[in-house]
Amino acid sequence: xxxxxxxxxxxxxxxxxxxxxxxxxxxxxxxxxxxxxxxxxxxxxxxxxxxxxxxxxxxxxxxxxxxxxxxxxxxxxxxxxxxxxxxxxxxxxxxxxxxxxxxxxxxxxxxxxxxxxxxxxxxxxxxxxxxxxxxxxxxxxxxxxxxxxxxxxxxxxxxxxxxxxxxxxxxxx
Amino acid sequence: xxxxxxxxxxxxxxxxxxxxxxxxxxxxxxxxxxxxxxxxxxxxxxxxxxxxxxxxxxxxxxxxxxxxxxxxxxxxxxxxxxxxxxxxxxxxxxxxxxxxxxxxxxxxxxxxxxxxxxxxxxxxxxxxxxxxxxxxxxxxxxxxxxxxxxxxxxxxxxxxxxxxxxxxxxxxx
Numbered sequence: 001x002x003x004x005x006x007x008x009x010x011x012x013x014x015x016x017x018x019x020x021x022x023x024x025x026x027x028x029x030x031x032x033x034x035x036x037x038x039x040x041x042x043x044x045x046x047x048x049x050x051x052x053x054x055x056x057x058x059x060x061x062x063x064x065x066x067x068x069x070x071x072x073x074x075x076x077x078x079x080x081x082x083x084x085x086x087x088x089x090x091x092x093x094x095x096x097x098x099x100x101x102x103x104x105x106x107x108x109x110x111x112x113x114x115x116x117x118x119x120x121x122x123x124x125x126x127x128x129x130x131x132x133x134x135x136x137x138x139x140x141x142x143x144x145x146x147x148x149x150x151x152x153x154x155x156x157x158x159x160x161x162x163x164x165x166x167x168x169x170x171x172x173x
Numbered sequence: 174x175x176x177x178x179x180x181x182x183x184x185x186x187x188x189x190x191x192x193x194x195x196x197x198x199x200x201x202x203x204x205x206x207x208x209x210x211x212x213x214x215x216x217x218x219x220x221x222x223x224x225x226x227x228x229x230x231x232x233x234x235x236x237x238x239x240x241x242x243x244x245x246x247x248x249x250x251x252x253x254x255x256x257x258x259x260x261x262x263x264x265x266x267x268x269x270x271x272x273x274x275x276x277x278x279x280x281x282x283x284x285x286x287x288x289x290x291x292x293x294x295x296x297x298x299x300x301x302x303x304x305x306x307x308x309x310x311x312x313x314x315x316x317x318x319x320x321x322x323x324x325x326x327x328x329x330x331x332x333x334x335x336x337x338x339x340x341x342x343x344x345x346x
Contacts, residue, residue, distance in 0.1 A: 021195030029223030050202030
């Protein structure tokens with residue numbers, strides 16, 4: 001089997017996590033063992049969590065963090081949670097138990113200075129050779145994109161919430 | 174239930190169909206009945222076709238067309254196949270049997286002049302009120318984007334094939 005890819009879905013648009021979901025769906029069909037780590041609580045929604053239950057032997061989803069925001073009242077606690085989440089992700093990457101790992105919203109931890117960019121990028125470069133990793137989140141750093149094999153930018157051209165349309169089950173969550 | 178959304182995934186990047194796949198995965202978890210129509214043969218790959226079999230009561234996938242290209246040697250036949258595919262899609266949209274319909278690579282039929290843009294856009298505007306429709310493909314026309322509720326552009330920042338990396342099972346197909 002060829003070398004695993006490092007895939008980055010970034011940009012301000014909506015499709016980043018949704019495309020990662022699609023990647024998971026595709027990989028499930030190949031019998032891949034998959035681990036999803038959500039660095040921000042709530043980024044994976046009811047729909048995918050329910051559908052994922054059809055694949056109990058192949059798909060694990062871990063929710064880390066606690067919904068980081070700039071408004072946090074306890075930044076030290078946030079940093080600690082982020083670092084624990086990243087440590088957990090490293091264990092998962094090194095476990096050799098998976099073919100594909102999704103690090104959903106990982107870029108936020110870097111952007112918010114909660115884990116060091118260099119540490120993340122170097123670690124991902126040295127991941128097990130056959131492991132595919134998908135990283136999502138806005139504002140992927142240049143060094144992360146340089147390390148990646150495939151980088152896609154998702155850009156909102158038109159967004160229904162801007163027009164006052166409510167989020168809808170099955171579509172938005 | 175609120176009005177269904179018309180979602181367009183366009184741009185030159187890789188995530189268009191993959192994000193639609195993610196949308197399908199999410200919607201499956203909500204118990205949606207889903208119909209996928211591929212206007213270009215091969216755009217939905219082995220992985221998602223296999224994974225989709227876990228949801229036989231909810232998900233139908235129809236492969237239309239025959240891999241349109243500019244190199245076609247029988248353009249009249251191509252146009253006929255495209256128009257039959259579009260007629261089939263219209264029946265599906267009007268059938269009231271689905272909550273979400275994916276019209277994968279539909280934009281190609283418009284770009285190649287195989288079905289009229291105005292006909293497609295007007296038809297989609299008049300779709301059943303609660304039906305969600307996802308259209309994918311490069312070069313979505315302005316009138317299609319105007320009619321849509323949500324438009325995302327996927328842009329390749331970096332692509333592994335450009336660096337000579339081979340397509341891989343579970344990731345590319």
